[in-house]
Amino acid sequence: MSMPNQTFRTRVSEGLQDAYRRNVVGKVQDYFRAMRNNIFEELGNVEEWRERAAQIRSHTIENLDAYLEMFSENIQKNGGHVAFAADAAEANRYIQSVAKQHEVKTVVKSKSMVTEEIHLNGALEDIGVEVFETDLGEFIIQLDNDRPSHIVGPAMHKSKQQVAEIFSKKAGETLPADAQELGRFAREYLRDKFFRADMGITGCNFGVAESGSVVIVSNEGNVEMTSSLPRVHVVVMGMERLVPSWEELDVLISLLPRSATGQRTISYATAIHGPKRENDLDGPEEWHVVIVDNGRSKLLGTKYQQALNCIRCGNCSNVCPVYRHIGGHAYGGVYNGPIGAVITPLMENLPEWKELAFASSLCGACTEACPVKIPLHEYLIELRHDVTETSEDTWSERMVAHLFGTATAHPSLYEMGQKAARLPFLSSAAGPMKAWQENRDLPEPAKQTFRDWWRQHKGGER
Secondary structure, X not given: OOOOOOOHHHHHHHHHHOHHHHHHHHHHHHHHHHHHHHHHXXXXXXXXXXXXXXXXXXXXXXXXXXXXXXXXXXXXXXXXXXXXXXXXXXXXXXXXXXXXXXXOOEEEEEOOHHXXXXXXXXXXXXXXXXXXXXXXXXXHHHHOOOOOOOOOXXXXXXXXXXXXXXXXXXXXXXXXXXXXXXXXXXXXXXXXXXXXXXXXXXXXXXXXXXXXXXXXXXXXXXXXXXXXXXXXXXXXXXXXXXXXOHHHHHHHHHHHHHHHHOOOOOOEEEEEOOOOOOOOOOXXXXXXXXXXXXXXXXXXXXXXXXXXXXXXXXXXXXXXXXXXXXXXXXXXXXXXXXXXXXXXXXXXXXHXXXXXXXOOOOOOHHHHHOOOOOOHHHHHHHHHHHHHXXXXXXXXXXXXXXXXXXXXXXXHHHHHHHXXXXXXXXXXXXXXXXXXXXXXXXXXXXXXXXXXXXXXXXXXXX
């Protein structure tokens, strides 16, 4: 990941001014929440499922070294190649070397946020390789030179009219803003790319340690084409995406679509066990699995370790009131919403991403919605504490903290401050709270303070 060019304040301001996106995100959040609630009721005791899933993820992360070794050995037994990459540069160098070795000219890609994280497309283009995204949302984003705005709905922020304009530029003719027509164009355009591609690159929802298998879920069917038609298949996965066995996978894969999109089950669940074998009709001749660290190991053994339990369902964004208003681009990183606000500063550099810890109302909706029970809002509080410990505050921040500390230590000053807060100058958009009120409403002070109420009803000062 890399720091965006715009400041957090600018990104938030732009997000708030995008009326279409705010309207769409609100509707999608409401829809997903209703779907999720209905589908989860079918499971019976939802809390038991969440607890079991949390135990599986915590156990796997606590024993990650052993499961990574088992996973790696089984991949090689299956005829695959394994590479461990400490950072983005190492992962990109390995994949570039595979592409050069096989004289790859064209790559098709599917279902991989890690490749966004390591900027793989740019690395392949640097050596003259054409890269085509094949997930519909990612395809739209790539043609528009944009960035994903949601973990499972990367093009959620674009209207049909905008997609029609984007596709029309590529088609060289005006396409109607009709979902079926736009889908038809994408299928026909990408079909040729699948058959021409020398290499397919996918992500990985889960790696099964006991068998050395990679499991990918999708709703479009393009994963199967990407992983089986080209002669080389490369899987790029975060080091934490493991489960011990198929039994544990069953629990997590039952929760993933329900949490992500409110679906009872996913359309396609593809399990890949290695390259094409002697009697197989299709499949790649060579299979590589690149396991990426890129900052994840910084969380191991820390109070934030449970953040690695994330299964990338995006449900924390679906319930977050802050995401609803500012959108995914405001977070600046590949991973947005509450989980992005937690893992981006931890995997990268906390002082550079310190604003993300404050992009939360701390309402706890994200923690309640997380299928693997990551304490997201509690982590955001911890991060705020860490920010104050590690960052050099500005003069104004130090002065505000000093004044607040002095006022709360002296009851008479605190009461004077309460009365001052009711002055029109202080509470107006032109007063010292102007910056606060640019993007938020300042709550009106209560007409009667607790101290006044106490004097009135209990008599005297306590």
